[in-house]
Amino acid sequence: MANRFFSREHLIKCLLVVAAFSSLLFLFIIFAFILGEGLPLFYKVGVIKIILGFTWAPTKGFFGIFPMIVSSYMVTLGALIFGAPLALGCATYLSEYASRRMKLFLKPALELLAGIPSVVYGFLGVVYIVPLIREYLGGPGFSILATSAVLGIMILPTIISISFDSLMSVPPTYREASIAMGATKWQTICNVVLPAARSGILASFILGMGRAVGETMAVIMVAGNALRIPMSLLDPLRTLTSNIALELAYAAGDHRSALFSTGVVLLIIIMILNFVANFWVKRKVTG
């Protein structure tokens, strides 16, 4: 009897191990696939000509993706400028001021925001934000400004939930000590709570950036997808992700490989962002 019990326990453990390793396996397959398809072109054309090249005309032999790398960073930064203050304010209110009932109402609402499909954000961007910009600020409307605004809203849930967690993990004794010293609530938040949660908040920004860099559908819809490096906030632009999604359907041969090379660059950028975020979170634990 004891033996049978053991074997059933063992079987379940095995199944869970398989489940755990299968996600690792998928990661490995994705890596192998993208690198296998994308790296040959780096050898053929040259890393510098791809990463620092200014012209993208893959059917004519130009594979420069530098403008897209710059554009990706620009909209990511723009999204942070739009989203970060709002998200931080929301997280601070939730953890420091909100009553239990308020929290019960706000938290599910934010989760709902995270669950809205990106194509819906893109659609709203095209229908409302783009014409607004075209009408009042000029340009075609499809622009960094529109893209940043849409992405800024999209990264709110990511930043809010992670910085909220890190604010909540600041021990209540810190706050009590500060109040006991005669500080006001706002002074306590500014000088004690926020600095204590700093690393978690920074990590939330980085993860928000990761979300913004990786977003595709909404960006295609509002960015205008022009190939030049945008010179003003009202110029259209094309990001790395939208380049892949736009052209994959039609690509063949070197063009196809070039899109996978775009994927390799994107993968490296995302990996760096995740690595930095992890680094900051770890420092919080030890520090």
Place this chain on the structure above:
Amino acid sequence: MRSNLATPIALLLFIALICWGTFDLRKSGAGRKDTVTLAGSTSVMPFSEKLAEYFMLSHPRLSVEVQGGGSSAGIQATINRTVDIGMSSRNLKDDEKVHKQILICYDGISIIVHPSNPVRDISLDQIQKVYSGRIRNWRELGWIDRNIDAVSREEGSGTRGAFEELVMGKAFIDDGIMVQDSNGSVKEVVATDPYAIGYISLGIVDQKVKALTIDGVIPSVRNIIQQKYGMVRPFLYLTATEPAGAVKVFIDFVLSRDGQNILRKEGLVPIRG
């Protein structure tokens, strides 16, 4: 010790399961004979779907499946024999060899603007200058002092390929030109932006946008047949072998009077008047 051995075995089994699953899927897909599959140009796709609809009404025992993917993908799929018929909306390049190219009809490319735009006519030379970035302002085309929001298609698209061939010549489409990924999205952008200009298939022009005359010639089926309107491209069906069975029945239907009439009603130019 036991668990150390069991983990890799379980992992192996799991991989084997995945491989077996994909293998099995492939096998069952190729087995059906009475289905004609088409893939390729997104410009040809809606018309092929229309033809398939009528075809299946008169041939209830056959079924026709139409997919997109783009001209290049359609040609590639024909060569790899993953589809019965490939669709292309541009002429094939020298290194793209298929067994048979069947011309099913012609399609005009029209230049479209917002309906409120007072500009009526544009010359071929002006179009080229707009898309190569040498004309940037509507004033130069006889309207207000406002930047032109020109919209193009993405690299590899058949419509873009035909546009480059017919209009651009050796000039490149400028980097500052916006890009949308289908005829429909280009039309949508032009329909909402009063200052936009774009090019789409003549067959899908409707009330939401205004087609410009080019050097005074109205883009219409009649003018294309009389060879007055120059921006015309072929719609091709491609096969890797001599058409036989259901594939031949479908192609014969498309080339028949009925099939060509359907295409004419959809705004395309049939191969025989």
